[in-house]
Amino acid sequence: MSTKGIPIFLRRNQLQSLLDALHGAGYQCIGPRVREGALVYETISHIAELPQGMQDEQSPGRYRLHKTDSPRLFAWANGPQALKPLVFSPRETVWRVRRDEKGRLKFAAETVQTPLTAVIGVRACDLASLKILDQHYRSDAHYRARRKTLLLIAVNCTHPAETCFCASTGDGPRADTGFDLALDELEDGYVITSGSTKGKAIADALPQTPATREQRRAGKQASTEAAERQTRSLPSRNLRHALFSNLNHARWQDVAARCLSCGNCTSVCPTCFCHSQDESAHLDGKETEHYRQWDSCFTQGHSYIHGVTIRADTPSRYRQWLTHKLGSWHDQFGRSGCVGCGRCISWCPVGIDITEEAAAICGEGQ
Amino acid sequence: MSQVAAATKTLVPYEAEVMGRTQETPTVFTLHLKITNGNARKRYAFSPGQFNMLYLYGVGEVAISIVSDPEDHHILHHTIRAVGRVTNGLAKLRQGDRLGLRGPYGRGWPLDAALGRDVVIITGGLGCAPTVSVINYVMRRREHYGRLSIIQGVKHAQDLFWRQQYETWARYPNTQVLLAADEGSPLWPWHVGPVTVLFEHANIDPRRSIVMMCGPEGMMRAAVKNLTQLGMTEADIWLSMERNMHCAVGHCGHCQFGGAFICKDGPVFSYTEVKELFGVRGF
Numbered sequence: 001m002s003t004k005g006i007p008i009f010l011r012r013n014q015l016q017s018l019l020d021a022l023h024g025a026g027y028q029c030i031g032p033r034v035r036e037g038a039l040v041y042e043t044i045s046h047i048a049e050l051p052q053g054m055q056d057e058q059s060p061g062r063y064r065l066h067k068t069d070s071p072r073l074f075a076w077a078n079g080p081q082a083l084k085p086l087v088f089s090p091r092e093t094v095w096r097v098r099r100d101e102k103g104r105l106k107f108a109a110e111t112v113q114t115p116l117t118a119v120i121g122v123r124a125c126d127l128a129s130l131k132i133l134d135q136h137y138r139s140d141a142h143y144r145a146r147r148k149t150l151l152l153i154a155v156n157c158t159h160p161a162e163t164c165f166c167a168s169t170g171d172g173p174r175a176d177t178g179f180d181l182a183l184d185e186l187e188d189g190y191v192i193t194s195g196s197t198k199g200k201a202i203a204d205a206l207p208q209t210p211a212t213r214e215q216r217r218a219g220k221q222a223s224t225e226a227a228e229r230q231t232r233s234l235p236s237r238n239l240r241h242a243l244f245s246n247l248n249h250a251r252w253q254d255v256a257a258r259c260l261s262c263g264n265c266t267s268v269c270p271t272c273f274c275h276s277q278d279e280s281a282h283l284d285g286k287e288t289e290h291y292r293q294w295d296s297c298f299t300q301g302h303s304y305i306h307g308v309t310i311r312a313d314t315p316s317r318y319r320q321w322l323t324h325k326l327g328s329w330h331d332q333f334g335r336s337g338c339v340g341c342g343r344c345i346s347w348c349p350v351g352i353d354i355t356e357e358a359a360a361i362c363g364e365g366q
Numbered sequence: 367m368s369q370v371a372a373a374t375k376t377l378v379p380y381e382a383e384v385m386g387r388t389q390e391t392p393t394v395f396t397l398h399l400k401i402t403n404g405n406a407r408k409r410y411a412f413s414p415g416q417f418n419m420l421y422l423y424g425v426g427e428v429a430i431s432i433v434s435d436p437e438d439h440h441i442l443h444h445t446i447r448a449v450g451r452v453t454n455g456l457a458k459l460r461q462g463d464r465l466g467l468r469g470p471y472g473r474g475w476p477l478d479a480a481l482g483r484d485v486v487i488i489t490g491g492l493g494c495a496p497t498v499s500v501i502n503y504v505m506r507r508r509e510h511y512g513r514l515s516i517i518q519g520v521k522h523a524q525d526l527f528w529r530q531q532y533e534t535w536a537r538y539p540n541t542q543v544l545l546a547a548d549e550g551s552p553l554w555p556w557h558v559g560p561v562t563v564l565f566e567h568a569n570i571d572p573r574r575s576i577v578m579m580c581g582p583e584g585m586m587r588a589a590v591k592n593l594t595q596l597g598m599t600e601a602d603i604w605l606s607m608e609r610n611m612h613c614a615v616g617h618c619g620h621c622q623f624g625g626a627f628i629c630k631d632g633p634v635f636s637y638t639e640v641k642e643l644f645g646v647r648g649f
Contacts, residue, residue: 094377094378095377095378095379097379097421097423097466099423099464103462103463103464104381104402104464105381105423105464105465105466106381107378107379107380107381107466108378109373109375109377109378110373111371111372111373112371112372112373113369113370113371114369114370114371115369116369136617137617139376139615140617141372141373141375141376142372142373144372145370145371145372146370148370149369149370244624244642244643247646273617273619274618274619274620275612275613275617275618275619276612276618276620277426277427277612277613277618278426279424279425279426281424285424288423288424290421290427292612292613292618295618295619295620297619301610302610302620303609303610303620304610305608305609305610306447306449306450306453307449307450310609310610310648310649311648313648315648316647316648319648320648320649323624324622328622328624328625329625330625331624331625331626332625332627
C-alpha cells in the first residue's frame with residue numbers, strides 16, 4: 001500500500017477536520033500557542049487556538065511576536081522549543097529505591113505512560129534534530145516509549161526568521177522525510193501529503209479534495225523562496241578539522257568574554273542531549289527518587305570529577321560546545337549536530353551567533 | 367493502543383551488601399561487595415578494566431573500577447579514594463550495609479591482543495586500581511603471556527598500598543615489579559623519582575610488548591613520550607581514561623572526550639584513539 005496517496009487540499013475553515021480525525025484516532029493534539037510572548041507547543045483542541053496572523057521577529061538575543069492581518073496559522077519560523085521536550089523529558093524519575101528498617105534496599109524502575117500524541121506545526125529542522133535524538137537514545141526505554149506515540153504533522157516553513165539557516169545545513173525549510181503528514185500552507189488553505197501509513201490513515205479520514213497542480217506547485221515554490229530568504233549560513237561540510245586545528249584561536253577568549261555560560265543555547269538546542277542524574281530523598285528517609293534532568297556543558301558541574309573541574313572557565317566550555325556540535329558530532333552521528341534552527345542565536349541573552357563564531361574560528365571562506 | 371508504557375530497567379542498580387572492607391591508606395578503602403539477588407549475581411560477569419556504578423542510598427552514583435579477579439564474580443572489590451560527596455559517604459559503609467551496584471560497563475583491557483606478548487603495566491597514584499584485575503588475570507594464565515612488568519609510581523612513599531601484593535607478584539616467574547616514589551622516605555627501598563625513571567630498568571622489548579597504563583594524565587603523557595622513544599608503537603600503548611559519568615551507557619554526555627564517550631567506547635583506549643586531544647586542557 002502506498003503511504004503517499006494523492007495530496008489533498010483543505011480550505012482553512014476545514015482544518016478542524018484534521019484535529020477531529022486525530023482526536024477520533026485517539027490522539028491528543030499538541031500545537032503552537034502563544035505563551036508569555038513566545039510560541040510554545042501545548043495541547044490544543046480547536047483550530048481557533050492556533051496563532052493566526054502571528055509572526056515572529058528574531059535576531060541575535062531577540063524574539064518578538066506581533067499580530068498581522070494574515071489569515072495564516074503558521075506564518076512564523078519557530079519558538080524556543082523543538083520536539084525535544086516531548087521525547088526527552090526535561091526532568092523525569094528513572095528509578096526509586098525504598099530502604100526498610102533493616103537497611104535493605106528495594107529498587108524499582110520507573111514506568112512512563114505516554115499517551116498517543118499528534119504534533120501539529122513541526123518544522124523540517126525539528127524533524128532533522130529528532131532523527132539525531134532517535135539515534136542517540138535508541139536504547140533508552142523512556143525515550144522510545146515517547147517517540148513511539150508521536151504522530152508528526154510537519155508544516156513547511158514559509159516565513160524563516162532572520163536567524164534561520166537550515167537551507168545551508170541541508171535540513172530545511174522543506175520537510176522531505178520523517179513526518180507522518182506534511183502541510184504546505186497557502187493563502188487559502190493547506191496541501192496535505194502523507195509520509196507514512198499512520199499519516200495516510202488520518203488523511204483518509206479528511207474531505208478528499210485532490211490538491212491541484214497549481215496548489216502543489218505553489219507549496220513547493222514557497223519553500224524555495226523561504227530558502228532563498230535565509231541570510232545566515234553554516235557550511236554543511238565537516239568542520240571538525242577546522243575547529244580542532246584551531247583550539248588555541250584567540251576567538252575562544254573573545255566569545256567567552258561575551259558568553260554568560262548560562263546554558264540557554266543548550267536548552268533551546270534541539271539536538272543537545274546532555275543530562276545529569278541526581279537524587280531527591282523523601283523527608284522520612286524511607287524512599288528516594290533517582291531522577292535525570294537536562295544538563296549543560298556550560299555548567300561548573302558538567303565536567304567535575306573527583307575534586308577536579310576539567311572545564312573551569314568559559315572559554316573551555318564554549319569551545320567544548322562548539323567543537324562538539326560542529327566537529328566531533330560527525331564522529332558520533334555521521335553529521336553535524338546543528339540543524340540550522342537558529343534558536344541558540346535568538347535565545348542567547350547576549351546575542352552570540354553560532355554562524356559568526358564558526359566563521360571567525362574556521363576562517364571566513366570556511 | 368492509546369498509550370505506550372516502558373521502564374528503563376537497564377539503569378536500575380542491584381542491591382549489594384558490604385561483605386568486607388579494607389582501609390588501604392587514610393583516604394583509600396576497598397569495599398568487598400556481593401550482589402544480594404542470587405540470579406543477578408550468577409549472571410554478572412565482567413572483564414578486567416570495566417567499571418561499575420556504585421550507588422549510595424539517597425546521595426547518588428559514582429563510577430568505580432572493579433579490582434577483583436574476574437573469575438570471582440561473587441565478591442566484587444572496589445578500591446575508592448574518599449574525595450567527593452558520594453565517595454566520602456561510601457567510606458562510612460561497614461560490613462552488612464547495603465548499597466546499589468549496576469554494571470559492568472565499558473570496554474576493558476585488550477586481553478586478546480596481549481596474548482603471547484610481554485605485558486607492561488604502568489600506573490601512577492591510585493591509578494593501579496583499574497589494572498589490578500588484569501594483573502590477576504595474567505597471573506592466572508601465566509603461560510599465555512610473556513614477561514609481566516608491573517611498574518608503579520606514587521607521589522609520596524606513604525601513598526603506596528598493596529605493598530604485600532607487590533611483593534607477592536614479584537615472586538611470580540617471569541615477572542618484575544618496579545616501584546618509584548616522587549618523594550621517598552627513610553624506609554623506602556625502591557626508586558625515587560617519576561615513574562618514567564623505571565623504564566630504563568625495565569628492559570622493555572618494544573616489539574614484544576603491549577603496555578597497559580592508568581593514572582594521572584600528566585604522568586601518562588610523560589610515559590607515552592618515553593615509551594615511544596624506546597621504540598613502542600602508539601597502537602600498542604593502551605590507557606584507561608576517566609571523566610565525569612552519570613549514566614554509564616553513553617547517553618548523558620558528561621564523559622565525552624572529543625567524539626568518544628569514555629563510559630562506553632572506553633574507558634580503555636589505545637593511545638592512537640585518544641592522542642588528538644590527550645593532554646589538551648579543557649577536554
